[in-house]
Amino acid sequence: MIGISFNQKEFEYDAYTLLKAFFPKEEIQMFYVQEEEVPTDLNHLVSITYGTQVYIRIQWEESFLEGWEAYEETENRKIRKNKLKQVLYKLLSQLTGQTLPWGNLTGIRPTKIAMGLIESGMSNAQAADYMRKTYFTSNEKTALAITIANRERELLKDIDYEKGYSLYVGIPFCPSICLYCSFSSSPLQRWKDQVDAYLDALLKELDFIAEAMKDRVLDTIYIGGGTPTTLEPEQLERLLGHISMKFPVHQVKEYTVEAGRPDSITREKLQAIRKFPVTRISVNPQTMNQATLELIGRKHTVEDTRHAFALARECGFDNINMDIIVGLPGEKKEDVQHTLEEIKKLDPDSLTVHSLAVKRAARLRMFQEQYEEMEFINNQEIMDMAIKYAYQCQMGPYYLYRQKNMCGNLENIGYAKVDKAGIYNILIMEEKQSILAAGADASTKFVFQNGERIERAENVKDVANYISRIDEMIERKRVGIDTWLK
Numbered sequence: 001m002i003g004i005s006f007n008q009k010e011f012e013y014d015a016y017t018l019l020k021a022f023f024p025k026e027e028i029q030m031f032y033v034q035e036e037e038v039p040t041d042l043n044h045l046v047s048i049t050y051g052t053q054v055y056i057r058i059q060w061e062e063s064f065l066e067g068w069e070a071y072e073e074t075e076n077r078k079i080r081k082n083k084l085k086q087v088l089y090k091l092l093s094q095l096t097g098q099t100l101p102w103g104n105l106t107g108i109r110p111t112k113i114a115m116g117l118i119e120s121g122m123s124n125a126q127a128a129d130y131m132r133k134t135y136f137t138s139n140e141k142t143a144l145a146i147t148i149a150n151r152e153r154e155l156l157k158d159i160d161y162e163k164g165y166s167l168y169v170g171i172p173f174c175p176s177i178c179l180y181c182s183f184s185s186s187p188l189q190r191w192k193d194q195v196d197a198y199l200d201a202l203l204k205e206l207d208f209i210a211e212a213m214k215d216r217v218l219d220t221i222y223i224g225g226g227t228p229t230t231l232e233p234e235q236l237e238r239l240l241g242h243i244s245m246k247f248p249v250h251q252v253k254e255y256t257v258e259a260g261r262p263d264s265i266t267r268e269k270l271q272a273i274r275k276f277p278v279t280r281i282s283v284n285p286q287t288m289n290q291a292t293l294e295l296i297g298r299k300h301t302v303e304d305t306r307h308a309f310a311l312a313r314e315c316g317f318d319n320i321n322m323d324i325i326v327g328l329p330g331e332k333k334e335d336v337q338h339t340l341e342e343i344k345k346l347d348p349d350s351l352t353v354h355s356l357a358v359k360r361a362a363r364l365r366m367f368q369e370q371y372e373e374m375e376f377i378n379n380q381e382i383m384d385m386a387i388k389y390a391y392q393c394q395m396g397p398y399y400l401y402r403q404k405n406m407c408g409n410l411e412n413i414g415y416a417k418v419d420k421a422g423i424y425n426i427l428i429m430e431e432k433q434s435i436l437a438a439g440a441d442a443s444t445k446f447v448f449q450n451g452e453r454i455e456r457a458e459n460v461k462d463v464a465n466y467i468s469r470i471d472e473m474i475e476r477k478r479v480g481i482d483t484w485l486k
């Protein structure tokens with residue numbers, strides 16, 4: 001176990017996350033020296049002291065390293081945080097002999113930083129230089145962040161951040177729960193009898209949003225989850241029909257329904273979706289290796305994926321995304337290559353390559369002893385291979401984000417063919433526009449002053465609670481909207 005001590009409560013999370021990035025398998029315990037005794041039996045201790053400078057001392061068994069950086073008391077929080085992370089990163093690099101691809105960046109939105117620098121008036125070269133010197137990002141990741149930030153700027157150029165908004169609608173049911181799932185998704189079988197009651201509550205919340213936002217411009221709609229195609233065809237028609245009645249669906253720039261799990265997709269459901277102006281769907285294989293699908297509890301076959309994709313094309317969908325995950329248990333580079341080869345044959349319009357991130361809630365973590373023998377491999381070589389395949393499929397990278405506990409400490413990248421990028425994906429990552437979200441576990445995000453300040457209105461996670469407390473969810477939203485539009 002590694003101990004990490006602080007003399008005050010500031011930037012603990014940043015320091016912890018950076019330490020974890022260097023030592024992903026180690027347990028790390030945090031202490032505040034003024035409140036508790038630091039245990040004497042720790043072999044490794046990182047002590048962080050703030051005063052007129054940040055001073056860090058790393059005691060690693062018998063040896064120790066130290067570093068510091070002075071700062072003025074008047075310096076702002078961001079500068080102080082950057083200095084702390086710079087000192088810590090240099091010491092950890094020295095200790096381990098390692099550098100990290102994203103340097104000392106621990107947040108989930110590196111492209112937002114690149115975008116902010118470019119929008120502040122820096123040239124691409126200046127922004128790249130700033131990122132390398134401030135965050136120690138590698139040349140490759142810096143170039144990737146700058147490239148994607150420029151692509152995003154181009155894709156968002158017609159979005160009205162001030163007057164516009166996007167709509168998210170959550171369907172929190174799945175055919176079975178994947179082993180790595182960290183969403184609060186519920187197995188459909190258990191909730192089958194409640195789905196109509198869930199839709200009643202959801203439509204009530206949508207009615208409120210439609211009325212409250214009637215003077216605003218709706219830019220994108222995203223129906224996600226969970227798996228929206230766990231709904232029966234008539235339930236899908238009820239939901240999409242209601243949205244069509246209440247929102248200006250023909251004016252939106254993008255309308256996505258995440259079909260997601262291939263085992264939930266049928267011709268009837270796809271035909272039901274086609275009755276509405278949906279522009280984009282997702283059919284998500286995650287892997288095209290049957291043994292892995294069984295291991296991760298997806299309960300569908302590779303053939304189901306091929307079949308669902310072919311059905312979607314037959315039904316006329318011309319913008320189909322596929323999601324895959326790299327770093328799944330037991331998968332080596334050859335397995336990922338096989339998945340990419342199979343995807344290439346299907347020829348989707350966009351592809352999102354995720355690095356496995358095991359968050360706290362995932363069963364994979366709860367049963368980690370069971371998977372101890374299993375390797376979780378992801379590295380730059382595999383990510384480079386994915387980029388190569390994406391280019392072969394005429395796709396370029398257009399959005400990027402990171403998550404906590406990512407396998408290989410890398411990133412998730414969305415690739416798309418020309419004109420097939422998912423605008424909603426960029427909006428949610430760059431936090432430029434307010435997103436009104438309906439459904440259990442949906443989180444509405446109000447964006448103030450072009451992203452300077454973000455406030456959220458959260459719905460409860462549990463389906464039964466959501467149904468019984470729908471008026472309270474609407475009230476939370478009403479308060480948020482009133483503050484936002486004031």
Ligand code: SF4
Pocket residue numbers: 173174176177178180181182183185225226227260261
């Ligand atoms: S399909 Fe997605 S939301 Fe559903 S259980 Fe699997 S990972 Fe979770």
